[in-house]
Amino acid sequence: MAIAALEDRMQPRPFLVERLTQDASDTFTLVLRPQHGSQPFPFQPGQFNMLYLYGVGEVPISISGDPEDPEQLVHTIRALGTVTSAMQKLKKGSVVGVRGPFGTAWPVDEAAGADVVIIAGGLGLAPLRPAIYAILAKRRQYGRVVILYGARTPKDILFRQQLERWGGRMDTFVDVTVDRAPSDWRGNVGVVSSLIGRGGFEPEHTIAFVCGPEVMIRYAVHALSDRGVPNERIYLSMERNMKCGAGFCGHCQWGGHFVCREGPVFRFDAIADLFEVREL
C-alpha cells in the first residue's frame, strides 16, 4: 500500500459533536460533522469507524446512521470503559478524531429479491440500523422484511420509537421481546430466537443478518438453520478488540481472520467452524 494511502487510513480526521442524545442510562448516540468543510462521509451499512478521543484513547464503533445521509456521521455507543465512558461526557462542539470507514458490509444489494430477516440483540441493533434504512428505502426490491429484536428489559430497548414506526408499516414485520419485564409490559417476554418461527418468511429464499452478543448470535444462527435457512445465506457481525482497524497490526485476529478487514460482517459458512470453538 502506498505510504500516502496508509497515512490516510491511520490519520484521524477531526469531527465536531453536533448532538449527543441519551438512549438509555449507559447508551448514547453521537452525531458528528466534519470540523473543516462539509465533505460527506460515505459508508456502507455494517462498517465501523475508529473514534479517537484526544488524550484518552481510540475505539472501534459501528456507524448507526442512514447511509443515504452521509452529511451526518452517527454512532450509538455503550459506556463500558475508559474511552466510551469519557465519550458519554462530550458536549456539543467537542472534537472527536475519526478514521474509517473500515470493514465489510451487510450485503444489502445482494439481498434484493429475497426475504430479509434481521435479528438483533441489545446494542446489536446499532450496526444493523443502516441496513434497515437502506432496505426500507428500497422496500419494493425485497420480499418479506422481518425485524426481530431482543433486549434485557423494556427500559433497555434501543431505538424504541423507530422500532414502533417500522412495525407500523404494512410491509414490515417487527417483533420485540425482552428477557424479563415488570407487569405493566404488554409485549413479548422470552429469548429473541423464539420469535423466529413467527416471521412468516421462506427459509430457502431468505437472507438473514444477525448481530448481538456472541451467545445470542449462536442461538439465532442455530434457530435459523433449524428452520432451513442455508448457512451461506446467514450473515453475522463479530466484535473483537482492535488497534489499527485497518488490517496492519493483527490485534483483531480471530482464527485465521482479521476481523477489521475480513469482517466485522462475515458470511456464516466462512466462519462456522471457528464459531463453535470455545475460546478464541
Next chain:
Amino acid sequence: MVFHEGAYIYREGEPAQHFYLIRHGRVALEVHVPGRAPLIVDSLRAGEPLGWSWLIPPYRTHFDARALELTRVISFDAECLRQKMEENPAFGYALHKRMAPVIAARLAAARRQIIDIYGRPDDRRTAWQ
C-alpha cells in the same frame, strides 16, 4: 373460555386442573416475590399450549398466568385427560411426545434468559449486549 385483559387464568401453587391451548390473544407468566414488583418471565401466544403442570405430579402450577389482552383458550379437564392417558398408554405416549418438546424448549429458553446475555460483560470483550 374467554379471559379479559388482566384476568388471571390461574395462580401459582394452585392445583393444575386444566390444560389450556391458546386460540387467540396473549398470556403472561408472572412471578410474584413478596416485597418486589411482579415480574413477567415468559409470554405465550395463539397456537401455544399454556402450562404443563397438569401433566407432571404433584400437578401444581408454577406461575401466575394473566391474559395480556382478550384471550380465548380451549380448556381440557386435566383429571379426565390424565385418566385417559393411564387407560390408553398409546394416547398417553402421543400426548407426552407432543408436550416433551414444549417443556424442553421452555427450559432451554429459561436457561438462556438467566444467563443475562445482554448484561454488562465481565471481560469487557464485547459491548453489543
